[in-house]
Amino acid sequence: MTTTAPPRAELHRPQFHLTPDATWMNDPNGLILHEGTWHAFFQNNPSGSTWGNMSWGHAVSEDLATWRELPVALPCREGELIFSGSVVHDAENSSGLGAPGEPGPLVAVYTSAYTDAHPERAGTQAQSLAVSRDGGTTWQFHSENPVLDRGSADFRDPKVFRHAASGRWVMVAVEAVDHSVLIHTSTDLRRWELASTLTDPALDGGIWECPDLVRIPAAGSETEESWALIVSTNPGGPAGGSGTYAILGGFDGRTFTPTAEAVPLDLGQDCYAAVSFGGVEGAPVLLGWMNNWDYAELTPTGPWRSAMTLPRTLGLAGDAVGAPRLVQRLRVPAEIPVVDLGGQIAARLDGTAVCVTGVLDLRTPHRLSVRFGEGEDSPELRVEIDAQRRVVLDRSAAHREPFAPGHTRSAPFVPPAGVEQMPFRLVLDASTAELELDGGRAVISQQIFPGAGPTTVRIEPTA
Ligand code: FRU
Numbered sequence: 001m002t003t004t005a006p007p008r009a010e011l012h013r014p015q016f017h018l019t020p021d022a023t024w025m026n027d028p029n030g031l032i033l034h035e036g037t038w039h040a041f042f043q044n045n046p047s048g049s050t051w052g053n054m055s056w057g058h059a060v061s062e063d064l065a066t067w068r069e070l071p072v073a074l075p076c077r078e079g080e081l082i083f084s085g086s087v088v089h090d091a092e093n094s095s096g097l098g099a100p101g102e103p104g105p106l107v108a109v110y111t112s113a114y115t116d117a118h119p120e121r122a123g124t125q126a127q128s129l130a131v132s133r134d135g136g137t138t139w140q141f142h143s144e145n146p147v148l149d150r151g152s153a154d155f156r157d158p159k160v161f162r163h164a165a166s167g168r169w170v171m172v173a174v175e176a177v178d179h180s181v182l183i184h185t186s187t188d189l190r191r192w193e194l195a196s197t198l199t200d201p202a203l204d205g206g207i208w209e210c211p212d213l214v215r216i217p218a219a220g221s222e223t224e225e226s227w228a229l230i231v232s233t234n235p236g237g238p239a240g241g242s243g244t245y246a247i248l249g250g251f252d253g254r255t256f257t258p259t260a261e262a263v264p265l266d267l268g269q270d271c272y273a274a275v276s277f278g279g280v281e282g283a284p285v286l287l288g289w290m291n292n293w294d295y296a297e298l299t300p301t302g303p304w305r306s307a308m309t310l311p312r313t314l315g316l317a318g319d320a321v322g323a324p325r326l327v328q329r330l331r332v333p334a335e336i337p338v339v340d341l342g343g344q345i346a347a348r349l350d351g352t353a354v355c356v357t358g359v360l361d362l363r364t365p366h367r368l369s370v371r372f373g374e375g376e377d378s379p380e381l382r383v384e385i386d387a388q389r390r391v392v393l394d395r396s397a398a399h400r401e402p403f404a405p406g407h408t409r410s411a412p413f414v415p416p417a418g419v420e421q422m423p424f425r426l427v428l429d430a431s432t433a434e435l436e437l438d439g440g441r442a443v444i445s446q447q448i449f450p451g452a453g454p455t456t457v458r459i460e461p462t463a
Contacts (some may be wrong), residue, residue, distance in 0.1 A: 014430040025272035027042065058070040096377040109171065164300050171186070174210075209234060216316055268444040274316075275288075289309075356370070
């Protein structure tokens with residue numbers, strides 16, 4: 001399978017982030033590493049650059065850096081939109097949906113969002129299956145859909161994985177308006193039993209969407225593990241509009257038991273519906289939608305709209321009091337040149353994509369200023385460090401034309417007590433800016449529309 005796409009040089013087009021060729025994209029769906037190829041399906045309007053006609057688009061990558069779009073995998077049908085979901089490799093053909101004697105199929109578990117045109121189920125959302133017997137290229141809808149129907153109007157976004165210890169399939173899905181995650185289990189992907197329901201009163205800022213439950217193996221141990229429940233809320237995000245949260249805890253195959261409070265997965269405006277790839281051994285790899293429902297349809301790109309974030313690897317580290325804390329490392333493509341600031345106060349940058357690295361000295365307020373183009377009036381992205389050692393990504397001046405004026409500054413990262421020197425990586429790729437702080441203890445993602453590549457980075461004192 002060829003996965004390399006020709007470079008596309010339109011204004012604002014990221015080169016190392018997944019973007020659709022010419023249409024609308026929202027949530028990542030059905031992320032899976034299968035037979036050495038990374039598959040990303042995504043919420044797609046195949047005939048427009050705003051939300052509508054929801055179907056599953058499809059793209060593939062060999063390296064998680066460059067992607068090639070394939071034909072639409074699951075098109076919407078009369079009376080049924082294809083909402084978010086996941087893909088599993090049913091290696092043992094537990095579903096019986098594979099061909100006898102052939103390798104086990106890929107099975108997509110997605111939400112059927114029935115429209116008013118549906119004769120029996122208008123206005124409801126239920127979970128359905130589709131199968132691919134050729135490694136993800138072509139798909140057939142299952143004849144007995146839906147397979148899980150609660151008669152609900154807001155039951156959606158099934159994320160399915162194999163739970164090794166219980167030998168069962170596990171599905172997390174939301175009752176979006178009730179702010180709850182429902183955990184169902186199955187032996188065959190076709191019959192599902194409710195195992196438990198979870199809610200978190202602290203996350204009541206908006207409807208819940210796109211949950212995931214990921215296993216994070218403890219470093220150096222085969223058996224020790226933590227789990228993280230990921231859930232997106234709209235609104236209620238940490239920087240306004242939509243956003244993604246993570247809750248650490250334990251999982252016994254039926255019930256998730258939180259051991260910590262929900263924390264933002266990303267402190268910026270532009271990381272939503274982040275979910276993990278299936279088929280990955282060890283640390284989970286997540287991809288998020290790099291947009292925000294408050295302005296998603298207004299981004300100044302065309303004919304395509306939206307990008308995915310860079311992939312992020314999840315791990316754990318101890319915090320100052322020894323409690324485990326989520327760590328998220330950006331997977332920066334090897335093709336992106338690295339400019340290390342070292343002890344310098346300024347450096348020249350070149351090209352549309354660059355990764356700036358260095359150490360922030362938190363003892364005095366200052367800013368890291370990235371200019372796009374020449375001159376004082378050129379667009380500028382700022383990393384601000386204030387007198388309380390808080391770090392904020394500020395995109396208020398980073399656009400060529402005014403954009404999302406109500407959404408300029410990220411939520412602040414407050415580093416652990418005593419931290420004075422903080423490593424950072426700032427990855428810039430056309431309209432994407434992703435800042436990783438303190439070895440991955442925080443990530444901040446923002447879209448920017450400077451209309452030019454980054455030209456200089458400079459450390460400047462502030463009041
Ligand atoms: C999240 C979401 C999902 C839904 C999909 C529809 O962004 O609203 O809950 O399945 O988008 O496109």
